[in-house]
Amino acid sequence: MTSLLTPRVATTSQYETTLTSLAQSQQNLARLQEQISAQKRVLRPSDDPLAALQAERARTRMDRIEVEQRALTAQTAALTTTESTLGDAVTLMQSFxxxxxxxxxxxxxxxxxxxLAQELQSLRDQLLSRANQTDSNGHPLFGGLGSKGVPFAELAGKVVYNGIAGQVASTDVGLPSSLDGFVTWMNTPSGNGTFTVATQGSPASVSSDAGAVADPSAVTGHGYRISFATANGATTYTVVDTTTHTTLQAAQPYTTGGTIAFDGLQIKVSGTPGQDAALVVAPSERNSVFDVLDRAIASIRNDSGAKLTQGIATALSELDLAANRISSARSFTGQLLNRADNIGSNQSDRSAQLDATRAAAEDLDIIAAVSNVDTQKTMYTAALQSYAKVQQLSLFNYIS
Structure with missing residues (x-):
């Protein structure tokens, strides 16, 4: 005969099961309420280790971008000051x-x-002040790769560069806050950029323009001397290559205001030459903007006649070359400022993407969370009611 065994569930076991369900519902409800209060799905790494790691990485990268953006703001401010300073320098050069x-x-x-020379000296001193301009933090705008104190100083009547020549390179997230002062202020070619022309003779009786290159392929880079001679009322000139000591043109008829051409160069000469009059042509050299200004001031103060005319012609040519150098530096600064705008925009986009990644990993869907709260409340209420029913289960309820 087969007996049926009816499983027995102890009242104590039912109590424990109900209490566990009740505690779990309380814990789930409390966690949801905490998440809603913080608006975060992941409150601690144990909630979701992978999501917590993703969110932490995103925050670290966003913090780094914020630091880079603060540095970029300071760099942009320095470059804005540099651009303004170079604009002032161009204006001073035009006045000069x-x-x-x-x-x-x-x-x-x-x-x-x-x-007039005193007024020009004042303009020159103002330009030197612009070259030593600093940003709001006291760093030189034209310090190059580094500078001990002011980058430009006067030594024995000559301006020297104390900075380290070179330009700091830009990066994907940053820009240089200073320019190469050597290239901007100390690298101006003399004369017309290819050669110079100077007068000889006492007093100087002929002068020329700054000269020009007629045929670049024929330029030798040699030095030359153009001498003049007058006989029987006729003036002639002779061109000698002083590098090779070769006579290129001998006793050629001279006409004031005419052009003398040789080895790809041409020079317009004016004046009535004396017996010892000559023009000396030499390859262009590199000078500072301040050398150009100082030579011009000295010519205005000390020269006269043909020598003054020559000095003015040379000064105008060299001033144009120096102004072009400064304008090029200003243009370069403008390009850096445009790049700063692009970097800032890219960094903002990148930060927004990282924030979206962080939000996807740890932020809470409020609508879903509120719905879950309602569900957990229902489950909690059901657990309470179940616990109340279990408490009423006793044999004594059926004996009486």
Whole structure:
């Protein structure tokens, strides 16, 4: 005969099961309420280790971008000051050039030119001040790769560069906060950029323009001397290559205002040459902007006649070359500022993407969370009711 065994469930076991369900519902409800309060799905790494790691990586990268953006803001401010300073320098150079043109007025006396030289000296000193300009943190704008104190200083009447020549390279997230002061202020070619022309003779009786290159392929880079001679009322010139000591042109007829051409160069010469009059042509050399200004001031203060005319012509040519150098530096600064805008935009986009990654990993879906709270409340209520029923289960309820 087969007996049926009816499983027995102890009242104590039912109590424990109900209490466990009740505690779990309380824990789930409390966690949901905490998540809603913080608006975070992941409150601690144990909630979701992988999501917590992803969110932490995103925050670390966002913090790094914030540091880079603060540095970029400081760099942009320095470059903005640099661009403004170079703009002031261009204006000062234009004023200097206008004054030089006025110096050629034949009605000017020696005192007038002395007064003009003083005004030019003031403009020159203002330019030196611009070259030593600093940013809001006291760092030189034209320090190059580094500078001990001011990058430009006067030594024995000559401006020297104390910085380290070179340009700090840009990166994907940053820009240089200073420019190469050597390239900007100390690398101006003399003369017309290819050669220089100077007068000889006492007093100088001929002068020329700054000259030009007529045929670049024929330029040798040699030095030359153009000498003049007058016989029987006729003036001639002779061109000698002083590098090879070769006579290129001998006893050629000279006409004031005419052009003398040789080895790809051409020079317009004016004046009535004396017996010892000559023009010396030499390859262009590199000078500072301040050398150009100082030579121009010295010519205005000390020269006269043909030598002054020659000095003015040379000064105007060199001033244009120096101004072009400064304008090029200003253009480069403008390019850096445009790049700063692009970097800032890219960094903002990258930060937004990282924030989206962080949010996807740890942020809470509020609508879903509120729905879950309602569900957990229902489950909690059911667990309470179940616990109440279990408490009523006792044999004594059926004995009486």
């Amino acid at each position: 050039r206008s004054q030089i043109i006025g110096a050629g007025n034949p009605a000017f006396s020696s005192d007038d030119r002395t007064s």
